[in-house]
Amino acid sequence: MYDFKYENETDIRFGSNHIDAELHDAVAQFGSNVLLTYGGGSIKKSGLYDRVVKTLDGLNVTELSGIEPNPKIESVREGQKLAKENDIDVILAVGGGSVIDASKVIGSAAFYEGDPWELVLDPSKRKKIGQLPLVDILTLSATGTENNYGSVISNMETNQKLGTMGPHRPSVSFLDPELTFSVSPWQTAAGSIDIFSHLTEQYFDQGKDADVTDGLIEGIYRAVIKWAPVALKEPKNYDARANLMWASTMALNGLARLGKQNGWTVHPIEHELSAYYDITHGVGLGILTPRWMKFILNDKNLPKFVRFARNVWGITEPDDRLAAQEAIQATYNWVKSLDVPTTLPGVGIDVDDNFVVMANSAVKVGHLENAFEPLTASDVEHLFRESMTVAGFED
Amino acid sequence: MYDFKYENETDIRFGSNHIDAELHDAVAQFGSNVLLTYGGGSIKKSGLYDRVVKTLDGLNVTELSGIEPNPKIESVREGQKLAKENDIDVILAVGGGSVIDASKVIGSAAFYEGDPWELVLDPSKRKKIGQLPLVDILTLSATGTENNYGSVISNMETNQKLGTMGPHRPSVSFLDPELTFSVSPWQTAAGSIDIFSHLTEQYFDQGKDADVTDGLIEGIYRAVIKWAPVALKEPKNYDARANLMWASTMALNGLARLGKQNGWTVHPIEHELSAYYDITHGVGLGILTPRWMKFILNDKNLPKFVRFARNVWGITEPDDRLAAQEAIQATYNWVKSLDVPTTLPGVGIDVDDNFVVMANSAVKVGHLENAFEPLTASDVEHLFRESMTVAGFED
Numbered sequence: 193m194y195d196f197k198y199e200n201e202t203d204i205r206f207g208s209n210h211i212d213a214e215l216h217d218a219v220a221q222f223g224s225n226v227l228l229t230y231g232g233g234s235i236k237k238s239g240l241y242d243r244v245v246k247t248l249d250g251l252n253v254t255e256l257s258g259i260e261p262n263p264k265i266e267s268v269r270e271g272q273k274l275a276k277e278n279d280i281d282v283i284l285a286v287g288g289g290s291v292i293d294a295s296k297v298i299g300s301a302a303f304y305e306g307d308p309w310e311l312v313l314d315p316s317k318r319k320k321i322g323q324l325p326l327v328d329i330l331t332l333s334a335t336g337t338e339n340n341y342g343s344v345i346s347n348m349e350t351n352q353k354l355g356t357m358g359p360h361r362p363s364v365s366f367l368d369p370e371l372t373f374s375v376s377p378w379q380t381a382a383g384s385i386d387i388f389s390h391l392t393e394q395y396f397d398q399g400k401d402a403d404v405t406d407g408l409i410e411g412i413y414r415a416v417i418k419w420a421p422v423a424l425k426e427p428k429n430y431d432a433r434a435n436l437m438w439a440s441t442m443a444l445n446g447l448a449r450l451g452k453q454n455g456w457t458v459h460p461i462e463h464e465l466s467a468y469y470d471i472t473h474g475v476g477l478g479i480l481t482p483r484w485m486k487f488i489l490n491d492k493n494l495p496k497f498v499r500f501a502r503n504v505w506g507i508t509e510p511d512d513r514l515a516a517q518e519a520i521q522a523t524y525n526w527v528k529s530l531d532v533p534t535t536l537p538g539v540g541i542d543v544d545d546n547f548v549v550m551a552n553s554a555v556k557v558g559h560l561e562n563a564f565e566p567l568t569a570s571d572v573e574h575l576f577r578e579s580m581t582v583a584g585f586e587d
Numbered sequence: 588m589y590d591f592k593y594e595n596e597t598d599i600r601f602g603s604n605h606i607d608a609e610l611h612d613a614v615a616q617f618g619s620n621v622l623l624t625y626g627g628g629s630i631k632k633s634g635l636y637d638r639v640v641k642t643l644d645g646l647n648v649t650e651l652s653g654i655e656p657n658p659k660i661e662s663v664r665e666g667q668k669l670a671k672e673n674d675i676d677v678i679l680a681v682g683g684g685s686v687i688d689a690s691k692v693i694g695s696a697a698f699y700e701g702d703p704w705e706l707v708l709d710p711s712k713r714k715k716i717g718q719l720p721l722v723d724i725l726t727l728s729a730t731g732t733e734n735n736y737g738s739v740i741s742n743m744e745t746n747q748k749l750g751t752m753g754p755h756r757p758s759v760s761f762l763d764p765e766l767t768f769s770v771s772p773w774q775t776a777a778g779s780i781d782i783f784s785h786l787t788e789q790y791f792d793q794g795k796d797a798d799v800t801d802g803l804i805e806g807i808y809r810a811v812i813k814w815a816p817v818a819l820k821e822p823k824n825y826d827a828r829a830n831l832m833w834a835s836t837m838a839l840n841g842l843a844r845l846g847k848q849n850g851w852t853v854h855p856i857e858h859e860l861s862a863y864y865d866i867t868h869g870v871g872l873g874i875l876t877p878r879w880m881k882f883i884l885n886d887k888n889l890p891k892f893v894r895f896a897r898n899v900w901g902i903t904e905p906d907d908r909l910a911a912q913e914a915i916q917a918t919y920n921w922v923k924s925l926d927v928p929t930t931l932p933g934v935g936i937d938v939d940d941n942f943v944v945m946a947n948s949a950v951k952v953g954h955l956e957n958a959f960e961p962l963t964a965s966d967v968e969h970l971f972r973e974s975m976t977v978a979g980f981e982d
Contacts, residue, residue, distance in 0.1 A: 193825070193826050193829040193830065193833075195601060195602025195604060195605070196599075196601050196602065197598070197600055197601070197605075198599040198601070199596075199597070199598040199599065200595055201594075201596060202594070203592070203593075203594040204591075204592060204593040204594065205592055206590060206591050206592070206593070206845070206846070207590025207591065208590065209590060210590070210592075400826065401826035401829075401830065403806075403809065403810035403813060403814065403830050404806065404807055404810045404830055404833045404834050404837055405833075406806065407803075407805065407806015407807055407808075407809050407810050408802075408803050408806045408807075408837070409806070410802065410805075411798075411799065411801065411802015411803045411804070411805055411806045412799055412802055412803070413802075414798065414802050415798035415799045415802050418798060419798065431588050431795065431796035434588040434796075434846065435588065435796065435797075435798050435799055438588075438799045438800075438845070438846065439799050442799055442803070447842075450601070450833070451601070451829070451833065508903070
């Protein structure tokens with residue numbers, strides 16, 4: 193078990209009865225000039241926008257709307273400008289991972305003279321300049337951004353989609369599962385797979401004996417596996433939405449990495465797909481994950497897969513290798529059961545024009561030499577090719 | 588799944604390489620007048636005292652030593668006096684749960700004019716007056732006090748042992764598993780049972796579908812069950828000590844109650860035993876827990892026990908009731924395997940003189956009408972009597 197430091201300052205308000213009563217003070221504690229950020233307007237359709245604006249009565253609210261999925265650096269630039277012009281004290285982000293991710297970087301860009309893409313490329317600059325306080329209202333259970341330092345920002349000019357860490361977690365996060373009742377089946381599935389993948393990136397490591405953390409991960413895995421299909425069938429099932437929401441937070445607030453090593457694999461590979469083809473992140477992860485598992489299953493990695501099989505999937509098959517294979521198939525089956533494509537052609541990627549350059553970039557950007565099972569560019573290219581058909585999973 | 592709020596400001600430094608390099612700044616950030624609190628002098632024997640004092644070079648250190656297990660209000664009174672006389676800015680507690688628990692209340696008593704027992708009886712007073720910043724170095728894995736608001740303080744004049752909540756968690760907690768290499772088998776066992784019991788108090792509730800939290804608890808359970816016997820056999824096994832230490836923190840830092848109800852049962856009952864007979868808390872819990880489980884196993888509670896059997900103990904017995912009974916027996920066997928007494932006579936309680944008055948007090952102080960399975964005074968008295976022999980567990 194490795195040493196660690198951990199500190200988590202986010203004030204979590206979980207449930208349906210917090211926003212109207214508490215949002216005003218949660219925001220106003222940081223000042224009266226508020227930058228309200230959101231996405232494409234679904235919060236207007238749902239009535240959430242009106243609820244939020246009503247609670248902000250008396251504060252000076254500037255708005256930045258139109259933040260897209262896979263948030264673009266252009267939105268950050270716009271936010272930077274608004275933050276400076278309006279002497280913003282606090283950002284209120286209402287939306288999913290994209291809105292919150294962009295708002296975190298805007299929070300630093302507000303103190304920066306140059307182009308904010310430089311902050312994405314060099315997070316040490318953000319540590320120096322700081323970050324505006326961020327209050328958020330989460331509307332999609334997926335990325336865990338509501339309780340961590342991270343953002344993922346895309347630059348379509350350079351075909352880059354980069355993770356970047358800021359100096360602060362959100363100050364206050366309102367997590368109301370009811371706000372996700374209206375999330376589409378597609379986004380519900382993608383978000384659930386994203387959570388599953390965050391767990392996977394941290395669970396499969398070469399560290400040893402971090403059993404409290406591995407046990408935590410196994411518990412979250414089981415909750416996501418159980419409740420994602422329920423949320424698809426019954427979009428207004430509160431307990432399904434609540435478990436997915438809390439799972440998204442707990443999967444990536446740092447607790448699931450404590451005492452372990454941390455070389456991520458599938459996320460950096462998928463980021464290439466999203467950067468080149470703008471596909472839904474979670475769906476890309478669902479396509480890649482079972483292929484990756486199958487590819488790296490070997491004698492050295494077998495014990496971790498056996499534990500995954502027994503503690504996550506409840507597989508009782510006594511033969512270890514068969515149990516591991518069953519768990520990988522179960523992972524594929526679970527993704528497929530969420531009614532999303534399980535191949536690259538299924539998301540519109542029919543030709544392999546970019547596989548070599550994407551594979552090289554994934555290895556370099558993702559430092560895949562440090563992964564649970566180190567991968568070369570030709571390994572990653574192989575995973576892309578394997579993802580072109582259902583071979584090996586639906587024979 | 589119930590609504591909740593959660594905020595956890597403690598800065599955790601976990602591992603062997605933090606104290607010498609970081610302790611000075613961790614303390615000095617709050618001021619230069621330090622109250623150093625500790626227990627009976629084992630930290631002098633181990634050399635930890637010298638290490639600590641060396642890092643505090645340049646600060647004004649006042650000492651309060653001699654804080655006993657089941658810490659007494661007298662120690663808090665002494666600390667109150669020292670804190671006032673020396674204009675203390677920050678408390679540095681070096682020890683186990685008792686030292687840290689007492690230090691938390693001293694931190695409030697420093698701002699209070701009256702007798703600190705009044706603060707124990709009425710925690711709302713502490714909210715008003717506040718609490719000095721507390722840095723701690725944990726030397727015993729058990730109570731979770733290193734990352735929560737709670738203290739348990741005893742008043743031997745009134746035969747009361749009361750839990751009490753303060754306004755702040757510790758500011759910085761140094762968790763170095765190596766400091767527990769020298770913990771005796773008895774205290775290792777008692778601490779591990781205490782962790783197990785904290786999990787049990789929170790796991791068994793009548794709330795529904797808080798699966799992320801229940802999964803977290805199950806993971807910690809498995810880690811404690813696995814590593815406590817290893818720590819007994821190999822006191823210097825780092826991973827055993829590390830898992831127990833992180834389990835103690837995670838079991839009672841609030842995460843394990845989120846989304847659930849919270850009626851505790853065995854702790855308030857055991858507190859009566861400790862208050863009347865000054866026995867080791869964890870050992871008392873180990874005696875009571877399996878009897879309590881057996882007593883409350885009924886059709887309504889069966890599903891939770893079945894989940895406990897399957898996810899914590901890995902019991903595959905297909906019949907649900909038999910599986911539940913196996914899990915209860917497994918709990919008893921695990922306690923016994925830790926080489927501590929499993930009956931009240933085993934800890935020197937041979938006569939039942941106080942059972943009725945203790946049972947009445949447990950029901951009243953512990954609000955056992957709100958427990959997972961509500962208990963009356965005669966139920967509690969029955970549990971005490973059942974604890975006089977091994978009947979039912981070793982037939």
